[in-house]
Amino acid sequence: MKNSNIKELILGPTDNNLLMDFKGISISQADVLNTWHYLAFVEDTLEVIIYQSTNKRSTFTEAGNSLIEYLISIKTHRFRDLLFVCTLYPLLMPRDYRIKRSPFCKKDLSYPVRKILNIGKGYFFYYHQLEILYSLLTNCSHEESFLFRRDWNLKKSYTRDIASKTMVTQNCSLLDFIIYFSIDNNLFFYQANYYGANLLCKLRC
Helix, strand or coil, X not given: CCHXXXXXXXXXXXXXXXXXXXXXXXXXHHHHHHCEEEEEEECCCCEEEEEEEECCHXXXXXXXXXXXXXXXXXXXXXXXXXXXXXXXXXXXXXXXXXXXXXXXXXXXXXXXXXXXXXXXXXXXXXXXXXXXXXXXXXXXXXXXXXXXXXXXXXXXXXXXXXXXHCEEECCEEHHHHHHHHCCCCCCCCECCCHHHHXXXXXXXX
């Protein structure tokens, strides 16, 4: 990995003009004025790979919070691993999830369900993982699975009711499945950062 091509910046509340020069950031003016921002991007592109904001500047001085240091520590060039990091880096920073599979015996799961889990390296957290699995289990349309996933992240109560009644196996509901394989305590699903992962792949040694 040619980590020298990746640059990192910490921008404070007074750097709002420079912050707005970066593409791919969707934040309000209030956020720009009141928070610190961590940016990781490919040199000379001004294209953000990973974006993280915080109210505490000291967060960025702690060991392991640098994207470059994290990429060095995991020692991987595989696209699936880079996608994992690019998508979850703001979550990885404080809790240091490693590139690994969750320690669950998947022998009772069907082959299609195991394949869906493998997309997330044994975790269940991408938008498209939930949409694919929900469509598989209910035989619904893509639009219906999209709406279910969207409303799940909005914490609409009906989605929990449906998930508790939709079975992945004879003894495991979709709700149980999400709770077990989710990567965060809020059971939130994330949009895969394919753009960032593709940029990192181009920096392979």
